[in-house]
Amino acid sequence: MKILKIICLTACVSFFTPSCKDNTNTTKPSTMNVFKKDKSYDWSPTESAPENYPIAVHSGTFFLNNSHVASIPDGGRTVQNGWGKQGSMWVVGDDVKPIPDRLNLTWLSYTENTFYTGDFDLPREKILNLFEEGFLNRMNQHTTYTGIVCGMAPGGVVSIWLIGAGKTTEVAHFQAKETEVAMKDFAPGAVISRNDYVNNRLEGLDDTKKQYLQREGITFGKWTAYRKRYAWKPVLIKDQEQNFHEVFIDYVNGEHLFTTGKNAILKDYHPLALPKYAKLYWKDKDNNLYGSKLWFDEAEITQAFSSLNGTATSKNLDLIVTVDKYNGGMTIVLKNDSDSIPIEKTKVKIFETKDYLKKSE
Structure with a gap:
């Protein structure tokens, strides 16, 4: 029986557990790449958005060969945890999963009152190599990544990072397109219009974020320039x-x-x-x-x-x-x-x- 659990994390990525060790040292060179491509890792999907530009995920799914691998947490939660930072985790089924090759994503950008969507091919070989290589953490220990972060920013900007206890590495950057999602599909229980729904969320921001938005507005292109x-x-x-x-x-x-x-x-x-x-x-x-x-x-x-x-x-x-x-x-x-x-x-x-x-x- 599969267990569904939602874990909202606000702490550092050090709470991720390291993935399994690579046991391919004795694998023959002719079969090493095949073995690596078939290998699974202990990783979790999570979401990210700039602190001053909140979003809500409508749907986000990682695929491999058109088969479902993992889903990014959705459900209308306001995401504003910081660009590239770990958000919430929605864990379904086994912790150990293959590396995906595609991401399908739809979200609402509150500051623009705009839905964006995209279907993106992921650089799977690059991701596999980074999981295999791992990195040296602050304890002088070799470890590897334990999460894939999907970041969404104004203008339909999407970035993908690998995240672990000591390192975050960007692996892809995409441009989504505007779309429309019916309110009954996005928030089935809502009894107000989309404009009112969005305005309520923006009114709920703290004063510091409101002042920032009034002063800076929406800085399109910023996250690509970064x-x-x-x-x-x-x-x-x-x-x-x-x-x-x-x-x-x-x-x-x-x-x-x-x-x-x-x-x-x-x-x-x-x-x-x-x-x-x-x-x-x-x-x-x-x-x-x-x-x-x-x-x-x-x-x-x-x-x-x-x-x-x-x-x-x-x-x-x-x-x-x-x-x-x-x-x-x-x-x-x-x-x-x-x-x-x-x-x-x-x-x-x-x-x-x-x-x-x-x-x-």
Whole structure:
């Protein structure tokens, strides 16, 4: 008997459990790809929308070879959890599922009072490879993804990410088209018009979101522009260049990284979106652990990356964080091979985390 359960999650993706380990190390090369394509993983579907632009999912289904694999939670719940963030989970049947190759999706964008729909082919081979490769988490352990997130934004923008305890990776980006859905189908129990229904939901937003919408309006194209990538890496200087203890970065395109400072990827340049928010941890000479929270100014960081990327001989960029000798302040500079720009509008909070150190070691 199948069990239906709805789980609304507002916490970090660390609540996802790791998927099964790859046991294909001894598989012959000629059969490895076939085995991988037939393999199933422990993953769950979930939904996402920008914080200030709520939506409601009417229907969302993942398919493989035209057979149902999993459904995105629907039922009229207002979704505004943040771009690329984990939303609710609607789990039906087995937790272990194959990787889908298609997504059929319809939703209502409240700020536009518009329904969007689309039928999208997913890059299944790319998704399979990422599940197989996995990543290194903040505990210096190799793990893999445990969820597929479907994000919906104004203008019919759709992004798909893989999400796990320590990493979120975008795998696809689509454009949906406008459609119509009868109110009796979208909200069978509703006794008011669609306009009244939408207005009621918008009136229910908190004052901060209402003020944002009045000030900014609907910024069409924003979430597609966020996908622009630059070859960059974070660099820590404390007396001299040293390793981070841990690195936590939210990127504007919905991607996310939370990993140990021992992770080799931090030493190389990778095509990454712009940073939105970061938590950086380091140790001083006495082995005390310090942390910092950094809220980047979007306009400043966008201008700096765009400017230096256009003037560099090499396109590699270093985001250099220099901590003073008292661990009480820091300066941030973006640098290429010939020039640099100070990043001065970032809000920074530095703190000592002795209790955290004991828990993490």
